[in-house]
Amino acid sequence: MSDTPLLDKLETGPWPSFVKDLKRAAARKPAAKDLLRQLDRSYKDKITHWKHGGIVGVLGYGSGIIGRYSDLPDEFPGVEHFHTVRVNQPSGWFYTTKALRDLCDIWDRHGSSILNVHGSTGDMVFLGTTTDELEPCFAELTAKGWDLGGSGSAMRTPSCCLGKARCEYACYDTMDLCYQLTQEFQFDMHRPSFPYKYKIKCSGCPNDCVASVARADLSVIGVWKDDIRIDQAAVKAYAGGELKPRGGGSPYAKLDVKADVTDLCPTACMKYDGGKLTIDNKNCNHCMHCISLMPQALRIGTETGATLLQGSHAPILEGAQMSWVIVPFMPMEAPYDEIKELIAAIHEWWSENGKNRERVGELMLRLGMRSFFKAVGLEPPAQTVRTPRANPFFFWHAEDFEAEAAGRKYIKL
Amino acid sequence: MALSKEELVEFIYQLVLKAQGKKQLKAMDLQKAVLKEHPDQDKTMVKFAIKELIDTGRCVYTYFGGSFVEIPHEEGAAKH
Numbered sequence: 371m372s373d374t375p376l377l378d379k380l381e382t383g384p385w386p387s388f389v390k391d392l393k394r395a396a397a398r399k400p401a402a403k404d405l406l407r408q409l410d411r412s413y414k415d416k417i418t419h420w421k422h423g424g425i426v427g428v429l430g431y432g433s434g435i436i437g438r439y440s441d442l443p444d445e446f447p448g449v450e451h452f453h454t455v456r457v458n459q460p461s462g463w464f465y466t467t468k469a470l471r472d473l474c475d476i477w478d479r480h481g482s483s484i485l486n487v488h489g490s491t492g493d494m495v496f497l498g499t500t501t502d503e504l505e506p507c508f509a510e511l512t513a514k515g516w517d518l519g520g521s522g523s524a525m526r527t528p529s530c531c532l533g534k535a536r537c538e539y540a541c542y543d544t545m546d547l548c549y550q551l552t553q554e555f556q557f558d559m560h561r562p563s564f565p566y567k568y569k570i571k572c573s574g575c576p577n578d579c580v581a582s583v584a585r586a587d588l589s590v591i592g593v594w595k596d597d598i599r600i601d602q603a604a605v606k607a608y609a610g611g612e613l614k615p616r617g618g619g620s621p622y623a624k625l626d627v628k629a630d631v632t633d634l635c636p637t638a639c640m641k642y643d644g645g646k647l648t649i650d651n652k653n654c655n656h657c658m659h660c661i662s663l664m665p666q667a668l669r670i671g672t673e674t675g676a677t678l679l680q681g682s683h684a685p686i687l688e689g690a691q692m693s694w695v696i697v698p699f700m701p702m703e704a705p706y707d708e709i710k711e712l713i714a715a716i717h718e719w720w721s722e723n724g725k726n727r728e729r730v731g732e733l734m735l736r737l738g739m740r741s742f743f744k745a746v747g748l749e750p751p752a753q754t755v756r757t758p759r760a761n762p763f764f765f766w767h768a769e770d771f772e773a774e775a776a777g778r779k780y781i782k783l
Numbered sequence: 784m785a786l787s788k789e790e791l792v793e794f795i796y797q798l799v800l801k802a803q804g805k806k807q808l809k810a811m812d813l814q815k816a817v818l819k820e821h822p823d824q825d826k827t828m829v830k831f832a833i834k835e836l837i838d839t840g841r842c843v844y845t846y847f848g849g850s851f852v853e854i855p856h857e858e859g860a861a862k863h
Contacts, residue, residue, distance in 0.1 A: 423845075423846040423847050424847070425843055425845045425855070427843070429838070430834075430837060430838045433844075436846070522844070522850035523809065557834075561830070561833070561844070562809075562846075563810035563811060563830065565809070565849075566849065722811075726849050727848065727849050
């Protein structure tokens with residue numbers, strides 16, 4: 371009889387199963403075999419059998435290694451220790467094939483060979499090794515130019531969208547900023563000295579492909595100050611069906627510019643008279659809906675920088691909290707002194723006043739925005755919303771579907 | 784009066800040692816304790832004094848729902 375009868379059932383479904391992959395790894399690695407056996411046991415017992423945290427790490431670092439142990443070591447000796455190693459990812463998650471082979475070879479030698487590419491913080495996550503393999507693994511990683519990422523009550527590894535490397539919407543060089551902030555805050559990444567975690571995510575435009583507004587303590591979201599650039603001939607081409615909506619990435623062959631674009635503008639700042647598109651730019655809230663639908667007709671402005679938002683987090687008891695605008699516009703050019711100084715001031719205020727395990731957003735709620743702005747030397751901006759939407763997910767209502775059935779067109783998102 | 788680098792390292796070590804087994808201290812707790820006794824102490828020096836304690840292995844970082852600075856001890860969770 372199989373050791374993992376409950377997990378075996380997951381292989382019978384229509385989708386690819388992680389069980390199949392882990393069974394392949396189990397043929398070479400006892401840790402992967404016992405990982406499956408312990409997971410099956412957890413399904414049966416309806417409780418986790420992992421213990422988390424502790425003392426393990428590499429010399430000099432307080433971050434990057436997350437201790438994990440089985441609470442049934444005699445039954446599952448292969449996962450008696452199953453520590454996680456977080457490896458600082460390159461900006462934008464660009465790797466050469468050689469770099470990936472190097473990383474995989476290192477993990478084959480020192481760990482379970484199981485990887486998570488990438489964890490929600492952004493790091494490459496090596497899952498499962500023993501305490502005595504940590505230092506040799508770290509030595510091999512650093513010899514190849516890699517470093518550990520953040521964990522615990524520390525600056526977490528900053529992450530970013532691919533920005534100007536591949537995207538014309540990028541309002542600043544996200545990869546460069548991410549790299550520079552990673553270098554600037556090395557001490558705080560490797561030596562936990564904060565009340566709790568601090569995450570920075572850099573998005574090049576308000577489409578926010580790294581979901582920074584919901585996931586980062588500090589969201590750096592690219593934005594422009596001047597007018598959206600319009601190519602009226604291309605607008606006509608979209609209206610005539612010569613250009614496909616969303617660069618061909620939508621199920622619709624032809625765009626109804628009024629119904630699909632201007633009527634859905636959240637601030638109603640656009641007009642289309644069948645021949646010419648006009649935008650009242652001072653009322654545009656940079657939602658990106660029109661630009662994303664007609665990328666060849668509409669382009670972001672030329673005076674670009676970033677909006678800084680702070681405070682999002684998702685505590686289990688209180689529920690998710692979106693971040694607040696704290697700086698509506700900041701130019702984002704190297705050497706990025708302004709944002710670096712602001713982050714340092716935020717850390718100072720939070721470290722001074724925060725309780726153990728209190729995120730900076732929770733502290734802002736507890737002490738108030740007035741206290742925050744005063745402490746970090748910022749003017750309160752009009753764009754700060756007192757209560758941002760608490761749920762990072764958008765839920766469609768029944769009437770949306772009814773309206774669509776009645777003829778209102780939506781470009782499917 | 785501010786402490787010298789060596790005095791500061793020893794001062795912090797003694798704080799951690801005395802708290803061992805009674806209270807887990809975060810890096811910021813240590814900084815606050817230093818500044819309470821020596822208000823003119825440079826905060827950056829405190830950070831580097833903790834770094835020295837960690838780099839020399841006299842103290843270690845631990846994680847128990849938050850990150851703490853402690854005296855090295857046997858890992859309770861590990862089976863030896």
